[in-house]
Amino acid sequence: MSDSLADKTSLFLSKLGATTKSLVKTALAGGRSKVKNRHPAGRLIIMGNGPSLRKNLDENLGLLRHCDTVAVNFAANAPDFNEIKPKYYVLADPHFFKSENDPNVQLLIRNIIASTWHMTLFIPKNCTIWPSLEKHPYISVEFFNFNGIEGFECFENIAFDMKWGMPRPRNVLIPSIMIGIWMGYKEIYLIGADHTWTRTLSVDETNHVVSVQPHFYKENEHEKSRITSTYNNIRMHDILESFSVAFKSYHTIQRYASLRGIKIFNSTPESFIDAFERRPLLSSH
Numbered sequence: 001m002s003d004s005l006a007d008k009t010s011l012f013l014s015k016l017g018a019t020t021k022s023l024v025k026t027a028l029a030g031g032r033s034k035v036k037n038r039h040p041a042g043r044l045i046i047m048g049n050g051p052s053l054r055k056n057l058d059e060n061l062g063l064l065r066h067c068d069t070v071a072v073n074f075a076a077n078a079p080d081f082n083e084i085k086p087k088y089y090v091l092a093d094p095h096f097f098k099s100e101n102d103p104n105v106q107l108l109i110r111n112i113i114a115s116t117w118h119m120t121l122f123i124p125k126n127c128t129i130w131p132s133l134e135k136h137p138y139i140s141v142e143f144f145n146f147n148g149i150e151g152f153e154c155f156e157n158i159a160f161d162m163k164w165g166m167p168r169p170r171n172v173l174i175p176s177i178m179i180g181i182w183m184g185y186k187e188i189y190l191i192g193a194d195h196t197w198t199r200t201l202s203v204d205e206t207n208h209v210v211s212v213q214p215h216f217y218k219e220n221e222h223e224k225s226r227i228t229s230t231y232n233n234i235r236m237h238d239i240l241e242s243f244s245v246a247f248k249s250y251h252t253i254q255r256y257a258s259l260r261g262i263k264i265f266n267s268t269p270e271s272f273i274d275a276f277e278r279r280p281l282l283s284s285h
Helices: 003-028 053-059 062-067 073-077 103-113 153-161 173-182 222-230 238-259
Strands: 044-047 066-072 089-091 118-124 139-144 187-191 202-203 209-211 262-268
Touching: 003 153, 044 173, 053 062, 066 073, 066 173, 073 103, 089 103, 089 173, 139 173, 153 238, 173 238, 209 238, 238 262
Parallel strands: 044 066, 044 187, 066 089, 089 118, 118 139, 187 262
Antiparallel strands: 202 209
């Protein structure tokens, strides 16, 4: 067998295996995402929590107030949350639903519950919502399938169309973009999506990997301690593989979005994401 044929055979078998695995996961996940298609006319701005978001909040607050925006993770713990009043909020990490004794999670819950504007909260379908949300006058909850899909492109396209899952969701930005697509937005802008993690990656003298992932807000000591504990047993190749999966997922999203006539623009200065067209936020009026 020639090297070329061997490579093609290996790629086919790899895609076949990934497709089969994704089909099994889809069956076990039991259903599709419940995200509603809102047929929106405007654009969607997804606010990652990277350090560059601080500049957007200082310079583009008026714009963000008048656009459809998505906030993620601990954004509600920052004072800016009540200034922007995001239309959507995405939580993906199970930590938010299994660690209510975490004071930062408790604060997050209180701040989201205190919202006095209409907002949709998206959470993974296998998570249980906080009881205080069940009859909230302003917050509605929609569930998404947090299922990683890989395989033949035709299978991926069908799976994404059917909302069975998404490209491997190694961070909250990946489901946020897919939710934006499922809601029907044709233009999606990313801000605060720095992803410059490798700049702060190091190994200390005890061979522990140190990964500093700064945000637009300042973490308190409890959150710093939790993050340090989380990375305590993670090895360098594990974290680099995780980064690789995330960046690959963005290229899968871009391929799928382009196929469906959806534009995704990265409006984050100096972002490490190389999948989406760069466009400054203010030039997108």
